[in-house]
Amino acid sequence: MKKIQGAIIIDIDRCKGCSLCVEACPLNLLHIAMRKVNIKGYPYVEQINEMSCTGCANCSIVCPDACISVYRKKCL
Amino acid sequence: MTKDDIIQPENLVIKKPELMNDTVMHYCPGCSHGVVHKLIAEIIEEMELSEKTIGICPVGCAVFAYRYLDIDWQEAAHGRAPAVATACKRLWKDRLVFTYQGDGDLACIGACETIHALNRGEKITIIFINNAIYGMTGGQMAPTTLLGMKTSTCPYGRVPELHGYPLNITDLATHLEGTAYVSRQSVHNVAAIRKAKSAIKKAFENSMNGIGSNLVEIVSTCSTGWKKTPVEANEWMEKNMFEFYQLGDLKDIKQ
Numbered sequence: 001m002k003k004i005q006g007a008i009i010i011d012i013d014r015c016k017g018c019s020l021c022v023e024a025c026p027l028n029l030l031h032i033a034m035r036k037v038n039i040k041g042y043p044y045v046e047q048i049n050e051m052s053c054t055g056c057a058n059c060s061i062v063c064p065d066a067c068i069s070v071y072r073k074k075c076l
Numbered sequence: 077m078t079k080d081d082i083i084q085p086e087n088l089v090i091k092k093p094e095l096m097n098d099t100v101m102h103y104c105p106g107c108s109h110g111v112v113h114k115l116i117a118e119i120i121e122e123m124e125l126s127e128k129t130i131g132i133c134p135v136g137c138a139v140f141a142y143r144y145l146d147i148d149w150q151e152a153a154h155g156r157a158p159a160v161a162t163a164c165k166r167l168w169k170d171r172l173v174f175t176y177q178g179d180g181d182l183a184c185i186g187a188c189e190t191i192h193a194l195n196r197g198e199k200i201t202i203i204f205i206n207n208a209i210y211g212m213t214g215g216q217m218a219p220t221t222l223l224g225m226k227t228s229t230c231p232y233g234r235v236p237e238l239h240g241y242p243l244n245i246t247d248l249a250t251h252l253e254g255t256a257y258v259s260r261q262s263v264h265n266v267a268a269i270r271k272a273k274s275a276i277k278k279a280f281e282n283s284m285n286g287i288g289s290n291l292v293e294i295v296s297t298c299s300t301g302w303k304k305t306p307v308e309a310n311e312w313m314e315k316n317m318f319e320f321y322q323l324g325d326l327k328d329i330k331q
Binding site for chain 1: 077079081082083084087088089090091092093096100101103104105106107108109110111114265266269270299305306307310
């Protein structure tokens with residue numbers, strides 16, 4: 001049983017698809033969405049397997065456009 | 077537990093800093109400028125100086141920095157940001173004054189202003205983004221371009237006989253009497269970003285406490301100018317740039 005559960009919100013209209021967060025995620029939970037673009041025409045990042053996220057915030061720290069908000073909660 | 081249970085205000089770990097507004101930044105995908113903007117916004121928020129900060133914009137990619145952070149900004153002529161910062165700090169002694177300059181602005185056209193402002197010991201912080209080329213104008217050779225590095229104006233690589241040697245302005249600044257804190261950092265991974273944040277914070281605290289002039293160099297990438305993806309650009313920087321531009325605190329008069 002996991003002790004900490006995390007969740008992220010990605011502001012897809014700010015995202016430019018640089019994929020630095022994809023590299024930074026230690027659990028490889030992020031990927032660039034296939035064949036989808038945002039309002040600016042950039043491919044954007046998506047989270048897969050959401051319940052595995054631990055909320056380590058690495059993705060948010062490396063994001064140059066500050067698109068990712070991270071939430072973390074202890075499991076009781 | 078569902079995602080909605082976790083996404084509650086009390087569980088927030090990190091989000092876009094309050095001082096950074098909703099304007100989408102014009103920088104290329106993966107540009108180091110965005111990370112440094114974010115760090116500056118976070119530090120000013122932590123120091124509670126949002127009403128007391130004056131940033132000086134350069135000419136270069138960061139010329140529009142005033143659009144993204146909700147603090148007072150002043151645009152300077154090309155390379156003259158340290159001179160403008162000197163005036164601002166001398167007139168408003170209680171303000172945090174910093175310049176934000178790229179390598180073309182600081183090390184080339186503004187080398188004179190930079191060296192003299194640092195040597196006078198002005199109570200300012202200079203944040204120096206060094207990506208070894210002129211990013212905004214199309215990837216031309218800059219004074220900081222590494223030997224052998226290919227740019228659009230030296231397509232066969234920089235050779236010292238023709239182009240001279242790279243200028244290491246941060247090492248130069250350590251020899252000036254007026255500088256209090258000189259550091260070289262990078263923002264290519266989480267550990268480096270945390271170190272860069274504490275270096276910028278230390279420099280800001282020094283300038284608020286009136287301790288000499290402070291220079292923080294951030295070794296950065298320019299994925300567009302280097303013609304690489306952001307991830308490849310970070311790898312290239314780790315492999316090639318850090319050899320010549322070694323990271324760490326180069327001078328700290330408090331120690």
